Amino acid sequence: MHSDTLTDWFQTPLGADMLEREQAVLDGILADIFGYHALQIGLPELPLLRASRMSHQMTLGNLGPASMLALPEEIPIASQSVDLVVMAHVLEFADHPHAILREVERILVPEGRLVITGFNPWSLWGVRQSLDWSRTSYPWNGRFISLTRLKDWLSLLDMEVNAGRLWAYGLPVQSPGWRARFEVLEKMGDRWWAIGGGVYMLEAVKRVAGMRLVQRLSRKNEAAFRMPGLTVPNKIIHERR
Numbered sequence: 001m002h003s004d005t006l007t008d009w010f011q012t013p014l015g016a017d018m019l020e021r022e023q024a025v026l027d028g029i030l031a032d033i034f035g036y037h038a039l040q041i042g043l044p045e046l047p048l049l050r051a052s053r054m055s056h057q058m059t060l061g062n063l064g065p066a067s068m069l070a071l072p073e074e075i076p077i078a079s080q081s082v083d084l085v086v087m088a089h090v091l092e093f094a095d096h097p098h099a100i101l102r103e104v105e106r107i108l109v110p111e112g113r114l115v116i117t118g119f120n121p122w123s124l125w126g127v128r129q130s131l132d133w134s135r136t137s138y139p140w141n142g143r144f145i146s147l148t149r150l151k152d153w154l155s156l157l158d159m160e161v162n163a164g165r166l167w168a169y170g171l172p173v174q175s176p177g178w179r180a181r182f183e184v185l186e187k188m189g190d191r192w193w194a195i196g197g198g199v200y201m202l203e204a205v206k207r208v209a210g211m212r213l214v215q216r217l218s219r220k221n222e223a224a225f226r227m228p229g230l231t232v233p234n235k236i237i238h239e240r241r
Contacts, residue, residue: 006089007045009138014174018199019046021167022088022117025201027051029163033113035083041072041104042090049086073099075107082107088117091150092142098153105157110208114159117201119144125172125198147200159204166197 009015023046030052037056040049044059044066059066060075070076072087073096085104091097104114119125121144129140151161170179170186 004137006093006138007043010046012174013176014172014179015139017179018168022199022201023048023050025165025167026086026088026115026117029115029201029203030084030086033084033115035109035112037082038084038086039075039077039082039107041075041085041087041100043088046088048088052084054084073103075103077107079106080109082112083109084113084115086115089119089139089142091116092118092139092144097145101153101157101159105159105206108206110206112206114154114204114206115201116150116204117199118150120166120196120198120200121146123168123196123198124170125168128172147195147202150202154202154204158207158209160207161202161204163201163203165201166194166199168198169196170198172198 010019026048027050030049033052033054035054038049038052038054038058040057040059042061044061044064049057049059058068060068060070060072062069062071068076072090072094085108087100087104091100094100108114119129119139119142121129126144129135129142129144135141147164154161168186170183173179
């Protein structure tokens, strides 16, 4: 079955099944990330931010129903102004994935979160992609990025990975019948082949050297440290060392 876009592929039986599980993973992690400004890069047709509690949500794409039409390598947003960025299957179809990550790091606030999903080359999905006959349409025409390589890229940008998840251990075929026959692979995947999931999610935090978060003091400690003319801030502040 030929797919001209990744969105088209999400409407196929295999794509729809994968997307349902991916959206559930995103819903679970985004509900616990707090802030004010959230940005979804790519796939503006899909409500990937639906579980986020952030009041200001934006989508960026080079076409379609995005709230901003721009390239992910040139995001028209001020530096250190976004609390959360979600990129689902953006890097493996990009010509310059490093440039996209650098731009995302630029716009994130200190301690801001980046959530990435991607196809894992070290999986049955990667095996299928390596077959010549399967590389003519989405998603098999992408350049799947391994978890090790992606973690190295993030580390160079002082982005610290603090959560991850893999899924889709079964056969990457369109036939629901064939997938059902090998459902045992899904059940065995997390336990016996943890790195072999066809799709992964990584959450990374932007760390800034020389900056640490100072939490509000408790009432007891606040009273102990209170001095004439000295006020204790009632919110989290950034303090440079």
